Amino acid sequence: MTVKSLQGGLHNSVYLVSENVVEETSSDSSFTQIAPQHWVAKRLKSPLTAQYEANAQRIASDHDIGANVIDVEGPWIVSEWIPGVLLADESFPIEYKVQVLVEVLSRLGSLTIETKNNFNRLSIQSVLEELSFDVRLTDLQRKLLSSANKQATNLDTSTNEELLQLVHGDLNFSNILIENEKFKVIDFESAALASQEYELAMAIAVNEIPLDVLKEIFGKLCKYKGIVEFEVVMRNLFCCYLINALWYENQYLETKQRQFSTLAAKQWRLAENLHDELMK
Known part of the structure; x- marks a missing residue:
């Protein structure tokens, strides 16, 4: 062996x-x-x-x-x-990656579960609070976090219980395997009960997909159950940028590996840009 x-x-x-x-x-x-x-x-x-x-x-x-x-x-x-190639492979053009992501999102959105007791309901606010506990923030980052907490409270309380789905929670291109033109999803560690808007938003955030491509993906997913309002996706996206930024900050504190600091900075920047857009 x-x-x-x-x-x-x-x-x-x-x-x-x-x-x-x-x-x-x-x-x-x-x-x-x-x-x-x-x-x-x-x-x-x-x-x-x-x-x-x-x-x-x-x-x-x-x-x-x-x-x-x-x-x-x-x-x-x-x-x-499962032998295969990760969708994150540089040989795949972004158009193909987006095409596969749309199919993955639609397939995951149609999963049926016999009992929801086997999974936790996602609380975006709780995740933000837990991740921010040990992180030293700048004034701007505290402002963004405060705004995200308000958005998270609204999202957590306004989500219809009946619309909660089993979500993967981390649809990074590195968590999708391509084998003989078929896909398999791996790494379900972040799986939870949440809205499809959250699933889509986290996929956009973790893959750093531009907002104009998000609009294209949203248009293709509108026909599927659970994807309702683009504005709700955008508010989820803002929170997801903060979740990722804080997660990377914690990983940097633990490992001192610079890659995490770099990834955190990208998510903070994306959150700031979206915050300005949401406040218009």
Whole structure:
């Protein structure tokens, strides 16, 4: 058995586990062959987080857009290994990435779940409060956070309970695998019950997609259940920029890796620009 470290997003430990397995090739067991088998093992921050992710991944797998869950043990999830290329690959043009993202959003938006008790309802305000606790903010950043908290309170209280869907919560192009012109979604750690406007907004924010492309995507998604008002998407987007900025700030505080500081600065800048647009 061999174990190889994989790039697991920006903070999780993910490994490719491989083993040569003896397989029988005839009914009388007289012929055998050695066949390599592969699995992906991922360590989450807690057993509860692992269970939530496994629950969401199983639903996606049942709808043929996620990897099969093999086992869950403590903070570990073992899944089938899916060979493919990440949508983040530079060989894919942005037009193709957007096309796939629209299909992913529409497919995820149609997922059905038997019980909502297996997932937390997202509270945008709670997420902002938790992420901002240890971060030292500039005056401008405090102003943006204060505005985001007001938007989050309104979004959290105004979202119709019946419109809550299971969302992935982090549709980064690096969380979408392309295999034989089909896609699979991976890394359901941020899965929760939320609005489709939030799902779309976070996908736009984390991929740093321009607002004119957002309008194009929104137009294509309007026919799907749950996507209602562009203005609601924009208010969610502002909050998502802040969530990402604060998350990156926390990762920088923990690791001192400059990439996180750079990513945080981009999200702060996007939030500032959108804030000015929303205040017009």
